[in-house]
Amino acid sequence: MDKPTGAHAVETNGLNLWYGDFQALFDIDLKIKKGLITSMIGPSGCGKTTFLRAVNRIVERLGYVRTTGSVSVLGQDIYDPRVSKVQLRKEVGMVFQRPNPLPLSIKDNVLFSHRVHRGKTKVSRAEEAEVLEKALTEVLLWDAVKDRLNDRAVSLSLEEQQKLCIARLLPVKPDVILMDEPCSALDPAGTEAVEDLMWELRGDYTILIVTHNMAQARRASEETIFMLLGKVVEHRATDDLFFTPEHQETADYIEGRYG
Secondary structure, three states: OOOOOOOEEEEEEEEEEEEOOEEEEEEEEEEEEOOOEEEEEOOOOOOHHHHHHHHOOHHHHHOOEEEEEEEEEOOEEOOOOOOOHHHHHHHEEEEOOOOOOOOOEHHHHHHHHHHHHHOOOOOOHHHHHHHHHHHHHHOOOHHHHOOOOOOEHHHOOHHHHHHHHHHHHHHHOOOEEEEEOOOOOOOHHHHHHHHHHHHHHEOOEEEEEEOOOHHHHHHHOOEEEEEEOOEEEEEEEHHHHHHOOOOHHHHHHHOOOOO
């Protein structure tokens, strides 16, 4: 994918999505700014995760999904026939609800995508070591694991595993990181650590996080999108959306009257 410059990392126009005969997204028009943390909130089943998975086309793995409208990442239409899904998922990384480290060592987890995307290009051990240290340092994990890089990744705590999954994305230099409830399996300390990491990464990366935790959205995002029944109700600066919502549906959700 080409990487045009512009203010928006992700832009959708009239995005509709169906699972078979069921329509999950309705006319989604969004402009997500580069370098910011944007959260998506709303009741279960409102389309947040579906939207997230449409941005890197992983939703198409189901085989019975149909879309209309457009989705652009850094100005490039991701449905353009010339766009490779492999390249798209290199530039739009995803972190899931539960950590999903590969059944490999800590080191091999971090270097996995780097090795896949470099193809047949030879890379020295010194270069790999540099890539490894840089990625683990960026996710604030290097000091904790530098003496046990050959240990299995599943030996790490859940918090460390989630950080490792983020580290696995970084060597291929994604522009956008999608996070689907990344703290749902973590305790409060682990949640705080991942939120701190998000603030460390913002600016260099655009982060779009789906969360059911409104306190987390307030703490850990600069803009917030409220979705309801497959539609975007409101997209504003986080403080504005929570303190002075423009729509009654947003106020009702924030105040716990439904969802």
